[in-house]
Amino acid sequence: MELNFEFFNDWVQRKLGIRLEAYKERQMQRRISNIMESAGASSLEQYAKILEADSVARHDFVEHLTINVTEFYRNKSIFEMFEQRLMSQIVPQFERPKIWSAACSIGAEPYTLAMILAKNNVASGRIVATDIDDEILKKAKDGLYQSNEVKNVVASDLDRYFSKNAAGMYQVSPALKNKITFKKHDLLKDRYEDNCHVVVCRNVTIYFKPDARDEVYRKLSESLVQGGILFTGATETISLADQIGLKKIDSFIYQKV
The missing domain is CATH 3.40.50.150 (Vaccinia Virus protein VP39)
Structure with a gap:
């Protein structure tokens, strides 16, 4: 599946204010592909429409994007x-x-x-x-x-x-x-x-x-x-x-x- 990450990066920055281009490319694209598929989208264009219409999907996307692994006194x-x-x-x-x-x-x-x-x-x-x-x-x-x-x-x-x-x-x-x-x-x-x-x-x-x-x-x-x-x-x-x-x-x- 060929995914239009250039379109999606631009859309996320305009609509959500998040600069995806600052993240390591392969790692970020893999994470986006995984959550896109779990949301039932077959393309990033379709996934963008889901995110625009669904506040829960937007929350899940941001949470998936910003890795929240932590604990008290970590290390x-x-x-x-x-x-x-x-x-x-x-x-x-x-x-x-x-x-x-x-x-x-x-x-x-x-x-x-x-x-x-x-x-x-x-x-x-x-x-x-x-x-x-x-x-x-x-x-x-x-x-x-x-x-x-x-x-x-x-x-x-x-x-x-x-x-x-x-x-x-x-x-x-x-x-x-x-x-x-x-x-x-x-x-x-x-x-x-x-x-x-x-x-x-x-x-x-x-x-x-x-x-x-x-x-x-x-x-x-x-x-x-x-x-x-x-x-x-x-x-x-x-x-x-x-x-x-x-x-x-x-x-x-x-x-x-």
Whole structure:
């Protein structure tokens, strides 16, 4: 089957405001083909008509496009290393640290950050959490999680910061929720947060083409104040760090210089 991706890329940008050309081509085309077929469309033109007419189909498309795989303390040993840097370098240096969790998905990451601040008695910390997907942001705000999503949270913290409902799901406490402001944001087109002391952007740029990835990192660097840190994913490396004002200070952690 020959698919008109040029037409579809243009349609998605005009109608949905999503820049598909920034994503790795083969990977993105494979994902689109799969969800198109599952929607019962035999061509991208037909699939575009389905998306235009059906809000549920549009939601499913965006959710499928933006890979929402996450958990609390994802890559726990790396997250613990980040926590050490946060507490030893950022909190002593900045009176009211601003932390931006970019592409936060279902909220496990910003709630992890909120737990870290609470456990270390950092009452002044502010967390902004953003994602492109409205439905995912709603789930993040609800703060309700399956047991596998909180598997890295120690039992004492589960007792302190969560309540367990009758269905066996874990509800984030209001104390953690109150530390976070959730916003919709597209890393490929929207204005970035500014005056950040910490930016956490993990396991996102691996899906982007090199030019788009480099542009995202440049903008993330510009979001940081001098001395602030950027925490990336376990498979992500910033090859042009020195050219955009960043210095690698640990595995997957960069500092604004």
